[in-house]
Amino acid sequence: xxxxxxxxxxxxxxxxxxxxxxxxxxxxxxxxxxxxxxxxxxxxxxxxxxxxxxxxxxxxxxxxxxxxxxxxxxxxxxxxxxxxxxxxxxxxxxxxxxxxxxxxxxxxxxxxxxxxxxxxxxxxxxxxxxxxxxxxxxxxxxxxxxxxxxxxxxxxxxxxxxxxxxxxxxxxxxxxxxxxxxxxxxxxxxxxxxxxxxxxxxxxxxxxxxxxxxxxxxxxxxxxxxxxxxxxxxxxxxxxxxxxxxxxxxxxxxxxxxxxxxxxxxxxxxxxxxxxxxxxxxxxxxxxxxxxxxxxxxxxxxxxxxxxxxxxxxxxxxxxxxxxxxxxxxxxxxxxxxxxxxxxxxxxxxxxxxxxxxxxxxxxxxxxxxxxxxxxxxxxxxxxxxxxxxxxxxxxxxxxxxxxxxxxxxxxxxxxxxxxxxxxxxxxxxxxxxxxxxxxxxxxxxxxxxxxxxxxxxxxxxxxxxxxxxxxxxxxxxxxxxxxxxxxxxxxxxxxxxxxxxxxxxxxxxxxxxxxxxxxxxxxxxxxxxxxxxxxxxxxxxxxxxxxxxxxxxxxxxxxxxxxxxxxxxxxxxxxxxxxxxxxxxxxxxxxxxxxxxxxxxxxxxxxxxxxxxxx
Numbered sequence: 001x002x003x004x005x006x007x008x009x010x011x012x013x014x015x016x017x018x019x020x021x022x023x024x025x026x027x028x029x030x031x032x033x034x035x036x037x038x039x040x041x042x043x044x045x046x047x048x049x050x051x052x053x054x055x056x057x058x059x060x061x062x063x064x065x066x067x068x069x070x071x072x073x074x075x076x077x078x079x080x081x082x083x084x085x086x087x088x089x090x091x092x093x094x095x096x097x098x099x100x101x102x103x104x105x106x107x108x109x110x111x112x113x114x115x116x117x118x119x120x121x122x123x124x125x126x127x128x129x130x131x132x133x134x135x136x137x138x139x140x141x142x143x144x145x146x147x148x149x150x151x152x153x154x155x156x157x158x159x160x161x162x163x164x165x166x167x168x169x170x171x172x173x174x175x176x177x178x179x180x181x182x183x184x185x186x187x188x189x190x191x192x193x194x195x196x197x198x199x200x201x202x203x204x205x206x207x208x209x210x211x212x213x214x215x216x217x218x219x220x221x222x223x224x225x226x227x228x229x230x231x232x233x234x235x236x237x238x239x240x241x242x243x244x245x246x247x248x249x250x251x252x253x254x255x256x257x258x259x260x261x262x263x264x265x266x267x268x269x270x271x272x273x274x275x276x277x278x279x280x281x282x283x284x285x286x287x288x289x290x291x292x293x294x295x296x297x298x299x300x301x302x303x304x305x306x307x308x309x310x311x312x313x314x315x316x317x318x319x320x321x322x323x324x325x326x327x328x329x330x331x332x333x334x335x336x337x338x339x340x341x342x343x344x345x346x347x348x349x350x351x352x353x354x355x356x357x358x359x360x361x362x363x364x365x366x367x368x369x370x371x372x373x374x375x376x377x378x379x380x381x382x383x384x385x386x387x388x389x390x391x392x393x394x395x396x397x398x399x400x401x402x403x404x405x406x407x408x409x410x411x412x413x414x415x416x417x418x419x420x421x422x423x424x425x426x427x428x429x430x431x432x433x434x435x436x437x438x439x440x441x442x443x444x445x446x447x448x449x450x451x452x453x454x455x456x457x458x459x460x461x462x463x464x465x466x467x468x469x470x471x472x473x474x475x476x477x478x479x480x481x482x483x484x485x486x487x488x489x490x491x492x493x494x495x496x497x498x499x500x501x502x503x504x505x506x507x508x509x510x511x512x513x514x515x516x517x518x519x520x521x522x523x524x525x526x527x528x529x530x531x532x533x534x535x536x537x538x539x540x541x542x543x544x545x546x547x548x549x550x551x552x553x554x555x556x557x558x559x560x561x562x563x564x565x566x567x568x569x570x571x572x573x574x575x576x577x578x579x580x581x582x583x584x585x586x587x588x589x590x591x592x593x594x595x596x597x598x599x600x601x602x603x604x605x606x607x608x609x610x611x612x613x614x615x616x
Contacts, residue, residue: 001533001585001614003495005107009073013038020046060210064177071136072181076107077500079529080488080538081521086462088469089484094539095418096435097465099458100490102410103136105437106185108490111535113435117189118405120196121396121417123388124182127175127203136178176207182410183215189408193256195222197396198248199388205246216250222257223249227359227392229367247396260399261352272347278330286343288332290314303338317343355399365389374414377467383449383460384414393420403430412436415461418485419468425481426472433482433539436461462487486539494521494529495616515589517616523564526616527553530562530585547572558582567592573600577607584613 013036017024020043027037080098084090087097098105183196190196196216200208213221225247234241251257272282289312290297297315300308301323316323323341326332332341361369370389375382393416397407403424409417421434440458443450454460462485469483493499499516517526523544531538540556550565550572561581563572568590576584584604591597597615604613 001530001616003079003493003499003529003533003616004077005075005104006110007073007075008110009070010036012073016043022046060207060214062173062176064173065180068177068180069184071103072184076104077493077495078104078108079491079494079525080105080108080532081491082524082528083487083489084524086487087485088466089482090486091541093482093484093486094433095421095482095485096433096488096539097412097415097418097458097462097485098435098437098488098490099440100437101439102437103182103185105490106182106189106410108532109435110185110188112532112537113189113406113408114535115189115191116406116537117408117435118191118194118402119397119400120186120190120194120408120410121199121393122186122196122409122411123199123413124179124411126201127172128201172204172207175204176211179204179208180211180215183211186408186410187215187252190252192253193258194252195257195400196250197225198250199227199245200248201245202242205248209248212248212250216252220251220254221249222251222254223357225249225357225359227364228361231361231366232368258401260355262355262395262398264347264350264353268353269347276333278344278346280344280346280348282347283344284347286345288312288317288341288343290317301341303334305338307338309338309340355395359392359395363391364395365391370416374464377464377471378452381448381452383452383454384457384464387414388416390416390420390423393417394424397421397424397432403428403432406433406435408435408437410435410437412438412461413457415464415468418461418465422465422469422481422483423472426476426479429480431482434485436465436485488528488538494518494525499616515587517587517589523551523553523562526564526587527555527562530560530614530616531555534560534583536560547575552576554579554581560585562586563590565590570599570603573603574607577604577611580608581611584608584611586613586615588615590615 013024016038017036023039023043023046025037025039026034029035080100083099087093186196198208198212209221209224226244227247228244230243233243269282272284274282291314293314295315297317297319298311299316299320300310301316303309318326323332326343327334327341330344332343334341366389367386369391370387371382371385373389374384374387397420407417407421409415412418415436415438418434418436421432424430425432438458438461440456442456443454443460449460454463465485472479472481473483494517496516496518527542528538536555536559540559542553542555544551544553546552548569548571550563550568552572552575553562555561558579558581560583561576561579562585563576564585564587566587566589568586586600588597591600601613604611
């Protein structure tokens with residue numbers, strides 16, 4: 001098995017090769033071996049009618065952009081290790097909480113969740129000059145990396161409190177290089193009708209919009225939601241009291257996204273009435289004026305009593321033929337005194353209320369309300385300073401017509417998104433699932449969270465989900481929803497270096513390398529490593545059983561069966577093969593000799609010819 005994330009650069013080369021085979025050549029890789037590469041000069045010639053020659057072109061770039069693209073495509077040798085003791089309802093839940101740098105986690109999720117996420121919400125660090133900036137090594141030059149100009153402390157650990165000062169020459173570049181590869185990878189996970197919501201303030205709004213236009217396409221921009229996050233005026237602001245943040249909304253393909261509606265409230269319906277007992281039900285008067293002047297829409301309408309009704313200044317909304325048809329069907333009626341016309345808009349024809357792009361705090365929550373909620377959840381301790389309100393995230397989720405969708409947040413912070421998903425499910429019997437991703441950023445030692453025993457943000461997020469689920473059950477005793485989550489932690493690969501580079505080891509070194517698996521890894525570690533490598537979801541049920549003194553693991557009723565024991569007997573191999581799983585995995589040390597390993601292939605050819613068998 002490959003045991004490393006997908007090589008996106010290699011896949012892209014293969015796609016170009018399928019279209020332009022003459023543009024594929026060979027180049028020497030970093031390891032000294034030849035690999036396929038693209039002759040860009042020849043490719044440019046092949047596309048000469050579309051290429052803009054010369055130096056002038058409309059483009060958006062910054063120092064480090066190319067490096068960030070390369071990093072997004074570069075495979076990694078890492079894995080996700082299960083942490084059952086931190087999880088809730090491990091065996092039954094379909095929710096995930098993943099600890100680790102989100103760039104690397106997104107790489108590992110590329111195959112398992114390709115095109116499966118309906119909604120992404122992220123609240124990335126705002127570039128205020130004081131907030132945490134992900135210290136990705138690829139955005140630093142060698143001097144930064146080696147001498148540690150703020151990215152690392154004296155012991156070589158990541159400095160999460162580093163300030164990205166506006167006086168820095170890479171102030172905007174660092175932030176752009178941080179967000180760009182993450183959004184590139186995130187787009188791959190969105191379904192064809194998926195949408196992403198990204199919260200941001202004024203500092204990087206313009207740059208984020210340009211980045212999103214590159215990654216998602218300008219044509220897939222849906223909205224810029226302005227959220228009024230505070231009701232209080234800030235007198236310490238120099239020019240204006242800033243009371244809002246932005247949320248950019250983009251789609252994978254806007255043509256596939258169902259129209260957005262909010263559920264109608266009594267407030268929305270109060271203007272509807274039925275004075276003429278229309279059988280279609282409640283209605284209200286609609287505008288009959290054209291929004292833009294057109295000469296052809298300026299005509300007189302003759303009322304049944306002979307009264308002449310003149311067109312408004314811009315003309316009517318419809319042509320003369322359409323007006324006559326709408327009068328005949330009753331969609332347009334005359335006023336009682338025949339002085340004008342009224343268009344009927346029926347409540348029954350309104351599936352909901354089209355959402356505005358200005359979201360006021362009294363309906364969508366404020367930062368103060370969010371801070372108060374999390375403080376109440378944690379028994380009066382302010383463990384997180386700037387959470388988003390669940391009303392804000394719930395409103396985004398409500399716009400999705402599917403209540404069985406997968407929601408991803410890879411800057412999960414205090415896990416507001418998980419809280420919102422569970423709360424929505426409790427109220428509408430939905431089956432939404434969540435994936436939370438968060439790096440274990442340490443809590444400051446002088447913070448209330450640290451003093452309360454929470455050493456990093458992940459500990460806060462996991463505990464918030466536990467407490468939120470309990471509170472939702474208390475408030476909704478009859479509700480049933482998935483209140484658990486599986487915890488996985490990003491870690492180095494399960495395999496020793498010899499697994500990837502056996503040719504680098506001599507015969508004399510082999511006696512100390514009987515196993516190519518690291519000694520601290522369990523069956524469950526290997527099992528989930530195989531799920532990632534084979535591109536299977538990480539949230540489905542599995543069982544473990546003992547067969548002839550060997551532990552056998554079955555995933556989702558046969559999507560994968562694995563046995564990692566030493567010297568697995570033939571009887572166990574045959575039992576697994578008779579179940580005809582889609583995939584079967586063994587360790588190299590499961591077989592005492594090469595003939596035994598060959599025999600496994602023959603057994604599966606005979607009993608389960610369609611099963612894919614691999615050895616790690």
